[in-house]
Amino acid sequence: MLLDNNYQLLEKQRQNELFPELVLPQEHRFPKPQYLGAKYVLKDWIAGFFPANAKKALDGFGGTQSISFMMKQRGLQTITNDLLAFNHQIGLSLIENKEYQLSQSELMALFETNNKPSDWSLVAQNFSGLFFDEATAKLLDNLRWNIENLSNPYQKAFALTIINRAMMRKTTMGHFAHTRALVYAADPERLKRNRSLARPIKELALELLPEYNAAIFDNKQENQSFCGDVLELLPQISNIDFAYFDPPYCDSHSDYQSFYHLPETYTEYWRDKQFINQTKRYDPPRYSGFDKKRDILSSFEELFRRSENIPVWLISYNDRSYPKAEELARMIAKYKDVTIEAKEYSEGRGGKGSVAGSREVLFVCKPKTQVSVAIAWSKEMASGIITGRVF
Numbered sequence: 001m002l003l004d005n006n007y008q009l010l011e012k013q014r015q016n017e018l019f020p021e022l023v024l025p026q027e028h029r030f031p032k033p034q035y036l037g038a039k040y041v042l043k044d045w046i047a048g049f050f051p052a053n054a055k056k057a058l059d060g061f062g063g064t065q066s067i068s069f070m071m072k073q074r075g076l077q078t079i080t081n082d083l084l085a086f087n088h089q090i091g092l093s094l095i096e097n098k099e100y101q102l103s104q105s106e107l108m109a110l111f112e113t114n115n116k117p118s119d120w121s122l123v124a125q126n127f128s129g130l131f132f133d134e135a136t137a138k139l140l141d142n143l144r145w146n147i148e149n150l151s152n153p154y155q156k157a158f159a160l161t162i163i164n165r166a167m168m169r170k171t172t173m174g175h176f177a178h179t180r181a182l183v184y185a186a187d188p189e190r191l192k193r194n195r196s197l198a199r200p201i202k203e204l205a206l207e208l209l210p211e212y213n214a215a216i217f218d219n220k221q222e223n224q225s226f227c228g229d230v231l232e233l234l235p236q237i238s239n240i241d242f243a244y245f246d247p248p249y250c251d252s253h254s255d256y257q258s259f260y261h262l263p264e265t266y267t268e269y270w271r272d273k274q275f276i277n278q279t280k281r282y283d284p285p286r287y288s289g290f291d292k293k294r295d296i297l298s299s300f301e302e303l304f305r306r307s308e309n310i311p312v313w314l315i316s317y318n319d320r321s322y323p324k325a326e327e328l329a330r331m332i333a334k335y336k337d338v339t340i341e342a343k344e345y346s347e348g349r350g351g352k353g354s355v356a357g358s359r360e361v362l363f364v365c366k367p368k369t370q371v372s373v374a375i376a377w378s379k380e381m382a383s384g385i386i387t388g389r390v391f
């Protein structure tokens with residue numbers, strides 16, 4: 001049996017040397033995320049609209065990187081970006097990174113006690129008794145210092161990715177915009193449904209390790225992960241064949257910094273912020289431009305203007321967001337021909353933006369083929385039977 005396995009392995013290596021194109025990156029699976037608005041469940045549907053022959057793609061609001069990962073799997077040179085640093089760490093470790101993993105012993109070593117500086121106690125100071133018990137909060141500070149001292153930036157990003165994910169698994173509903181974490185973690189009924197709430201961070205991290213390690217691969221492209229406002233990134237990048245934009249759904253749980261302040265604080269280990277409200281969210285938050293009604297129209301206008309030279313745009317949207325999809329289509333039609341694809345959520349996935357019965361919309365925007373465009377939002381869209389209407 002062992003001989004058989006060895007033979008198969010050698011045969012596979014030999015094939016790969018002879019025909020490097022036979023190394024199929026599709027073998028690598030993206031670890032299932034837990035994030036409001038993540039497109040993990042829609043990734044195959046969305047990837048079905050990636051233009052054929054594209055070589056370089058942008059994921060402007062990368063989040064968990066589930067769509068960037070599809071781009072990478074398709075062999076595209078992938079540029080990903082997110083406003084938040086903890087999402088950028090996922091981008092560094094799973095999109096930009098070609099090879100660096102963490103072994104089980106390397107991960108275990110990060111849990112060893114160290115001589116961290118006395119002022120390295122952000123988690124214990126702010127979140128002990130709120131999201132974690134005191135011992136776990138201290139362990140997280142200790143762990144964070146060990147991660148800080150990793151010299152390989154990809155391993156550092158990878159470790160942060162795993163620990164942030166473990167923290168989400170340990171917290172009720174996977175986010176940090178509530179104060180019930182410890183109460184629920186002690187509730188036997190809740191524990192029956194979700195045992196992870198009471199499991200140690202170390203155990204959760206070790207469990208996550210194999211699937212994250214298995215997601216690291218080289219697609220033979222120079223992929224890049226950025227952290228910042230997509231509007232600032234756009235003028236700095238060129239030769240993009242298509243862009244995927246999945247902005248926060250304004251008016252529909254779009255405040256990512258309230259939901260995920262803790263992984264962001266853990267990643268940044270803020271020294272220059274205040275920790276406010278009952279959830280101890282950091283303050284001031286970063287400026288998004290896409291999460292408040294007062295900014296959203298001008299942000300979209302600027303997004304489209306700055307993306308004008310990118311031939312194809314795919315834009316995820318939801319029919320409960322502001323502005324209404326019709327209005328957004330009108331704004332896009334100034335630059336591109338738009339086709340609208342829609343998919344109904346059969347079950348809620350957390351967040352008003354994805355409740356059962358709401359529809360996920362994909363604007364497929366291509367270079368203009370006609371001079372004037374008639375905008376006629378049809379009644380069909382509202383009644384749920386439309387797919388693929390051209391504007």
Ligand SMILES: C[S@@+](CC[C@H](N)C(=O)[O-])C[C@H]1O[C@@H](n2cnc3c(N)ncnc32)[C@H](O)[C@@H]1O
Pocket residue numbers: 035036037038039040060061062063064065066067081082083084087228229230231246247248249256287288289290291
């Ligand atoms: C709907 S989520 C993206 C989900 C992602 N497609 C996925 O599958 O996980 C929107 C993301 O936009 C990010 N964001 C908000 N404002 C941004 C900005 N100005 N530039 C870039 N990213 C921004 C948020 O941090 C959030 O991760």
